[in-house]
Amino acid sequence: MWLDTREILAVTEKFAAVQKETKAFVKTVAKLTSTAAYREEKVNFSELSDIRKKGEYSFYQRTIMLQDAQRDRDLSVKFYYPLLPTKETSIPVVVISHGLGSNGVNFESLAQHLASYGFAVALPQHPGSNYEYIQKFLAAQTKDMFLGNEFIDRPLDISLLLTYSLRGADATTRDSSFREPTGSKM
Numbered sequence: 602m603w604l605d606t607r608e609i610l611a612v613t614e615k616f617a618a619v620q621k622e623t624k625a626f627v628k629t630v631a632k633l634t635s636t637a638a639y640r641e642e643k644v645n646f647s648e649l650s651d652i653r654k655k656g657e658y659s660f661y662q663r664t665i666m667l668q669d670a671q672r673d674r675d676l677s678v679k680f681y682y683p684l685l686p687t688k689e690t691s692i693p694v695v696v697i698s699h700g701l702g703s704n705g706v707n708f709e710s711l712a713q714h715l716a717s718y719g720f721a722v723a724l725p726q727h728p729g730s731n732y733e734y735i736q737k738f739l740a741a742q743t744k745d746m747f748l749g750n751e752f753i754d755r756p757l758d759i760s761l762l763l764t765y766s767l768r769g770a771d772a773t774t775r776d777s778s779f780r781e782p783t784g785s786k787m
Contacts (some may be wrong), residue, residue, distance in 0.1 A: 656717030658683040669761050676758050677726040679705055681716035694721045694766055696759055701747055702735040725762055727755050 660683045667676040683692065695715055697708045705712075705724030712722040728734065729748040737743045748754075 652718070655714065656719065658685065658717050658719050660684055660713065660716035662713075667761055667765055669757070672754065672757065674728070674754065674758075676728070676761060678762055679709070679712070679724040679726070681712045681722040681724075683716045683719045683721065685719065692719060692721050694723065694763075696723045696725070696762060698725060698755065698759060699727065699731065701730045701751070702732060704732040721766070723762055723766065725758055727751070727758055729754065 660681050662679060662681050664677060664679045667678060668674075669676065685692065695712075697705070697712060699705055699707060705726050708724055712724055715722045730751040734743070734747065738746050
């Protein structure tokens with residue numbers, strides 16, 4: 602076995618440089634946030650509504666399938682829409698992206714809670730790194746714990762989802778009536 606000490610030294614120097622830059626960055630961010638926090642108006646939280654309680658809006662849930670032809674990838678997304686009293690054309694959107702080996706089911710109660718406060722909430726189901734995929738790995742039905750492209754595909758999934766949300770239903774989805782409140786009311 603041969604070790605290239607020059608190569609090892611070069612890698613070590615790169616790590617040291619990255620570590621030094623990271624420390625400088627953290628120090629700068631800490632200083633900026635400390636200054637900004639000092640300037641902020643103090644909030645009296647006792648005067649605010651208790652967000653641990655359900656909000657005032659009912660909502661409905663709708664699952665759609667987005668298609669990304671460029672990546673040959675289907676993305677299942679569960680949406681929660683608040684039933685607002687007016688014909689709002691613009692409401693805030695929250696995207697909750699599950700972690701590796703998880704799925705959106707773990708965040709449904711949070712999504713429902715946010716929808717009750719007037720937020721539209723999207724729970725994408727990332728194929729290739731979700732709970733179902735990990736179960737296949739554990740059952741030896743696939744050799745990879747998660748697909749290597751997941752760190753590229755997951756942000757692209759979110760971009761697809763946001764583009765869809767901004768444009769409304771179009772050719773990227775199999776469900777062209779996603780905005781109709783025909784899902785289950787809650």
